[in-house]
Amino acid sequence: MSGKLVMGNWKMNGRLDSNRKLIKAMLEDAHINRDGVAIAAPHAYLMQLSDLLAASPMAIAAQDMSQFGLAGAYTGEVSAGMLHDIGCRYALIGHSERRQYLSETTAVLNQKLINALEAGITPVLCVGETLQQREAGDHLTVIRDQLDILAQLAPTRVIVAYEPIWAIGTGKVATLDQIREMHTCIKQHCRQTHGGAEAVRVLYGGSVKADNADATLAIDNVDGALVGGASLDVESFGIICQAC
Ligand code: PEP
Numbered sequence: 001m002s003g004k005l006v007m008g009n010w011k012m013n014g015r016l017d018s019n020r021k022l023i024k025a026m027l028e029d030a031h032i033n034r035d036g037v038a039i040a041a042p043h044a045y046l047m048q049l050s051d052l053l054a055a056s057p058m059a060i061a062a063q064d065m066s067q068f069g070l071a072g073a074y075t076g077e078v079s080a081g082m083l084h085d086i087g088c089r090y091a092l093i094g095h096s097e098r099r100q101y102l103s104e105t106t107a108v109l110n111q112k113l114i115n116a117l118e119a120g121i122t123p124v125l126c127v128g129e130t131l132q133q134r135e136a137g138d139h140l141t142v143i144r145d146q147l148d149i150l151a152q153l154a155p156t157r158v159i160v161a162y163e164p165i166w167a168i169g170t171g172k173v174a175t176l177d178q179i180r181e182m183h184t185c186i187k188q189h190c191r192q193t194h195g196g197a198e199a200v201r202v203l204y205g206g207s208v209k210a211d212n213a214d215a216t217l218a219i220d221n222v223d224g225a226l227v228g229g230a231s232l233d234v235e236s237f238g239i240i241c242q243a244c
Helices: 016-027 043-052 080-085 096-101 106-119 131-135 139-150 176-194 213-217 234-243
Strands: 005-009 037-041 059-062 088-093 122-127 159-162 201-205 224-227
Touching (some): 005 201, 016 037, 037 043, 037 088, 159 176, 176 201, 224 234
Parallel strands (some): 005 224, 059 088, 201 224
């Protein structure tokens, strides 16, 4: 398994000019401008990032990709092959915002995972429970069910991002014990179902900030972070990358 990974998720933010300034500042920060750091930008700006990061070891990620094949009559869709063509190394699959607002089903996500792997993109499968599911004590079962989608795939080529839905963009961070318990559970589950858990990297996401990055990233079985809001602020993002 390679080293820790920090992935910034810009969500639906950015403009050509502000992206240029943000990336310029990131390139000047040695904690960010290195291997093991990736930026997931909106599709509209991936080509811009591909150009701006051409000489950097930082990687580019898509926030989503089409469930359909590599090309065809699917107006408005962006295929895994196209994303690979412009230099994307990773693609987020099944982010909770897409599951919630775009009703992404398991069947759709399964197809996206297959397409990503076929195109040579490493999928980052996002899993997470609601506050209601956690309070009912169902969180481990919910996550194991969400991971079952990986059963037919080559697990060594997939990254899992554990993002408790109640911690995304809310400023609420899961406790260190909650993160430790869930990451251990994910690794164990992958080991049982695929026999390859050592190779599956598991990122934590959910209000990771400069002031909690050190403690979060030091937890056993936390192989990196998926960072939303704080990835838009170069100082915060630099501190998080330094913690990795
Ligand atoms: C995310 O968008 O995946 C995320 C974790 O967001 P935030 O860090 O803002 O909670």
